[in-house]
Amino acid sequence: MDIISLVSSLFITTGALSILVGLLGVYRMPDFYTRLHAASIIDTLGAMLILFGLILYYGLNIVSLKLLLILIFILITTPTAAHALAKSALHGNLKPILKDD
Amino acid sequence: MSNYDIFFHKISLIISLAFLWVMLSGHYTPLLLLLGILSVLVVASISSRMKLIILDQPILQLYFIRFIPYGFWLIFQIIKSNIDVCKRILNPKLPISPRLVTVRSSQLSNFAKVVYANSITLTPGTISIDLDDSNIEVHSLSKIGAEGLKTGDMDRKITSAEANPYV
Numbered sequence: 505m506d507i508i509s510l511v512s513s514l515f516i517t518t519g520a521l522s523i524l525v526g527l528l529g530v531y532r533m534p535d536f537y538t539r540l541h542a543a544s545i546i547d548t549l550g551a552m553l554i555l556f557g558l559i560l561y562y563g564l565n566i567v568s569l570k571l572l573l574i575l576i577f578i579l580i581t582t583p584t585a586a587h588a589l590a591k592s593a594l595h596g597n598l599k600p601i602l603k604d605d
Numbered sequence: 606m607s608n609y610d611i612f613f614h615k616i617s618l619i620i621s622l623a624f625l626w627v628m629l630s631g632h633y634t635p636l637l638l639l640l641g642i643l644s645v646l647v648v649a650s651i652s653s654r655m656k657l658i659i660l661d662q663p664i665l666q667l668y669f670i671r672f673i674p675y676g677f678w679l680i681f682q683i684i685k686s687n688i689d690v691c692k693r694i695l696n697p698k699l700p701i702s703p704r705l706v707t708v709r710s711s712q713l714s715n716f717a718k719v720v721y722a723n724s725i726t727l728t729p730g731t732i733s734i735d736l737d738d739s740n741i742e743v744h745s746l747s748k749i750g751a752e753g754l755k756t757g758d759m760d761r762k763i764t765s766a767e768a769n770p771y772v
Contacts, residue, residue, distance in 0.1 A: 522687070525694055529690070529691075532699060533694075535703075537703065537732065538746060541730055541732065542729075544727070545687055545729050548687060548728075548729060549683070552683075566631045569628055583724075584723065586732060587733055587734075590732050590733075591735060594735065600744060601703060602704055604704065
């Protein structure tokens with residue numbers, strides 16, 4: 505087992521753990537809007553770490569270029585979807601829980 | 606807008622589409638290359654007939670290069686706020702204090718405004734809920750995230766990237 509596949513499996517494991525933390529957050533958070541925050545961990549840190557680990561594993565060729573393209577499209581489309589969900593919830597009169605400290 | 610500019614817009618669209626096709630295909634036999642050229646030309650002609658080539662804006666395919674240094678800064682911010690939100694989730698007391706704040710967006714073009722709103726949503730802990738011409742309403746998970754946005758660091762970086770004269 506060489507050093508590059510070791511580092512890439514480290515990245516992929518960390519990504520899987522961060523997805524687990526995001527799922528735990530979706531379960532624990534009190535309302536819709538705060539659940540969206542927890543879910544955004546999954547599609548930023550989780551996707552970034554796993555795809556970066558795969559890019560390291562494949563080296564510089566057309567597969568890793570495609571993986572980079574997938575990462576860019578994920579980073580453009582998921583915030584748009586989260587914004588659409590939050591906006592439709594707000595305009596559908598779902599009141600967020602607010603707390604000041 | 607002169608004929609030369611319209612021509613340049615179309616050529617840049619064709620080049621970026623061809624680049625995307627070569628990147629996604631990975632096959633270089635003559636038949637497949639011919640089919641690729643045909644599909645690129647069909648897509649380019651359809652998008653110019655649909656007036657998707659917007660003439661009063663900068664060329665989008667080259668314009669996004671301005672935001673690449675900002676992208677690296679953004680990735681750093683995403684990792685920082687991810688660690689913060691992960692700590693809050695794993696804390697047994699769940700120390701969150703959700704709030705709605707309004708931040709100003711000083712960008713001029715629609716493209717830069719989209720970049721700003723998407724950057725806010727992309728950083729965990731803040732979601733852009735609603736936006737009009739110069740304000741963005743943000744739902745924030747904690748006081749720290751809301752105050753970080755209020756300092757206007759991200760807003761200033763995008764505005765200066767938008768106005769970058771060197772690219």
